[in-house]
Amino acid sequence: MNSTIKLPSGKLIDLSHFVALLPDDDTTENNYKLSLAGLNQAIEIDSRDAEFISQKIELESRTNHAPVGEEWDKEAQLRKNQPLMKLIEQWRARNNGQTATEEEIQEYQDIQESLTRNPSIKQVS
Numbered sequence: 001m002n003s004t005i006k007l008p009s010g011k012l013i014d015l016s017h018f019v020a021l022l023p024d025d026d027t028t029e030n031n032y033k034l035s036l037a038g039l040n041q042a043i044e045i046d047s048r049d050a051e052f053i054s055q056k057i058e059l060e061s062r063t064n065h066a067p068v069g070e071e072w073d074k075e076a077q078l079r080k081n082q083p084l085m086k087l088i089e090q091w092r093a094r095n096n097g098q099t100a101t102e103e104e105i106q107e108y109q110d111i112q113e114s115l116t117r118n119p120s121i122k123q124v125s
Contacts, residue, residue, distance in 0.1 A: 005056055007049040018057065020088050021050055035091070037112060040105070084111050 003016040019035040024044065032050040033042035045053075087108055 005052075007045070007052055009046060009049050011043075011045070011049065013053070015053070015056060015060070018053075019084075021053055022088075035088070080115070084108070084115075087111070 004012055004014045006012055013034070013036075017036040017038060019037050022033045022035065022042070024031040024033050030047035030050075032045050032047065034045050034050075034053065035042045087104060090104065
């Protein structure tokens with residue numbers, strides 16, 4: 001399946017690299033920051049694009065089922081995603097616009113690698 005989508009603003013985004021969609025607390029407008037794997041900085045997007053991405057991800061999660069014969073364990077998935085969620089919270093707590101430290105980047109990459117090594121556990125954003 002092709003995971004590249006065209007946003008209402010005309011931007012093209014590959015959702016296979018999706019990490020997080022966070023509200024931009026630094027502006028009075030309804031802007032968001034889109035975090036993609038492999039990028040050190042988040043991409044600023046408007047609320048219309050953010051809503052479109054949210055709908056696509058929700059639709060994808062409804063159609064993404066565990067392989068036949070395997071049952072998805074929600075609690076195991078949540079435990080697996082805790083390190084990644086911790087990094088997202090750390091990023092959010094820092095001033096937006098600062099680049100991640102080398103240590104944070106390495107920790108994030110280690111988590112990403114561990115998630116790809118275990119294909120039976122889905123990555124939840």
